[in-house]
Amino acid sequence: MSPCEPSNSLEIVTRHTDFSFKDGNIALLAGKCYFLVHQGLLCRHSPVLRTALESLENASTFVSLEGRPVLEVQDSSEDMFYFLIALYDGIPDLSSTTKSFEIVSAMLRLTTKYQVQRLRNDLLRGFSIVWPSSLSLWDAREQAMLSPDGVYEPRKYTPHPIFIINLARSVNAPELLPSAFYDLSRSSISHTAAGYIASGTVERHRLTEEDLFNLLKGREDASRFLSTFLVNQLEGRKPSSNCIYMQAGNHPRRRFCQIAFENVFYDVLRATNSLVCHRSCDPLFTIMDTEMIYERGDGGFLRPCEYCRSEFHAEVEAARDEFWNSLPEWFGNTQISVWG
Numbered sequence: 001m002s003p004c005e006p007s008n009s010l011e012i013v014t015r016h017t018d019f020s021f022k023d024g025n026i027a028l029l030a031g032k033c034y035f036l037v038h039q040g041l042l043c044r045h046s047p048v049l050r051t052a053l054e055s056l057e058n059a060s061t062f063v064s065l066e067g068r069p070v071l072e073v074q075d076s077s078e079d080m081f082y083f084l085i086a087l088y089d090g091i092p093d094l095s096s097t098t099k100s101f102e103i104v105s106a107m108l109r110l111t112t113k114y115q116v117q118r119l120r121n122d123l124l125r126g127f128s129i130v131w132p133s134s135l136s137l138w139d140a141r142e143q144a145m146l147s148p149d150g151v152y153e154p155r156k157y158t159p160h161p162i163f164i165i166n167l168a169r170s171v172n173a174p175e176l177l178p179s180a181f182y183d184l185s186r187s188s189i190s191h192t193a194a195g196y197i198a199s200g201t202v203e204r205h206r207l208t209e210e211d212l213f214n215l216l217k218g219r220e221d222a223s224r225f226l227s228t229f230l231v232n233q234l235e236g237r238k239p240s241s242n243c244i245y246m247q248a249g250n251h252p253r254r255r256f257c258q259i260a261f262e263n264v265f266y267d268v269l270r271a272t273n274s275l276v277c278h279r280s281c282d283p284l285f286t287i288m289d290t291e292m293i294y295e296r297g298d299g300g301f302l303r304p305c306e307y308c309r310s311e312f313h314a315e316v317e318a319a320r321d322e323f324w325n326s327l328p329e330w331f332g333n334t335q336i337s338v339w340g
Helices: 039-045 047-058 077-089 101-113 117-130 135-144 161-170 174-185 189-194 209-233 256-272 283-296 306-330
Strands: 026-030 033-037 068-073
Touching: 026 039, 026 077, 033 039, 033 077, 039 047, 039 077, 047 068, 077 101, 077 117, 101 117, 101 161, 117 135, 117 174, 135 306, 161 174, 174 209, 174 306, 189 209, 209 256, 209 283, 209 306, 256 283, 256 306, 283 306
Parallel strands: 026 068
Antiparallel strands: 026 033
């Protein structure tokens, strides 16, 4: 049955009380609820609905409700309600947060299904705030996930990434996948494989076998990248050629900067192999934190000289850029044409 093909018989249905117009000339039936809406508006915005309505006009017989022809669609009345709101009133000021996810995901599914491209693009821009395609926006997103007392609580503010991955697959929005896969890769494998049950429901949401494989592969690649960075940039790191302590000849603190970086290396290594840090499975954060450890000036860490810090800062920034740009390939999303 096509998206707009009517069923053979019309069961007892009721008019939607909140979204029906007295001058509406089409009864749009979704489930057991119908909406009295305007044919011209549907045709203007959706080529799929326009084709269905033209077929209805050319039909020799058709079912009617309240004197209007019935166009039946294979969508829930709740999803259709959100879709019609978007069609008539535009996209509300919503992003893909936990509270609004049900609404915006329904809008995205139906604007995709009925080829309402302008609204679909508006919705995807809203999703990109939480599931961005640039490192700078990701960093801003991560900062927004901190509670007032500095606790990192992403699930409090964003829907579970399994929802996003499955939604992105269903609406052909691959630009959302790398950040969603990376977010999910920071969770335990056992919990991810078991799936996720949304609060208030009994439905368990899982990744497909292919996407679970993509997740495991990407997680392994990300871990390897982090290990390589720690070994190459911290373990036994040589001081800058301009290091102020190296310039001082046989100064007692000649190896000061080298020791400072080695201390960071062993601290990060300990954290990534234990429960010392609640974000120990977050390579992007860990790479950034290698610089912030001595910048914070706590915990007794030695502070390298200005020249050594400056060179290391450039290498941290370059590594994080390379890491971010590798996500589409690592997580099996190489079909993305624009990523930056």
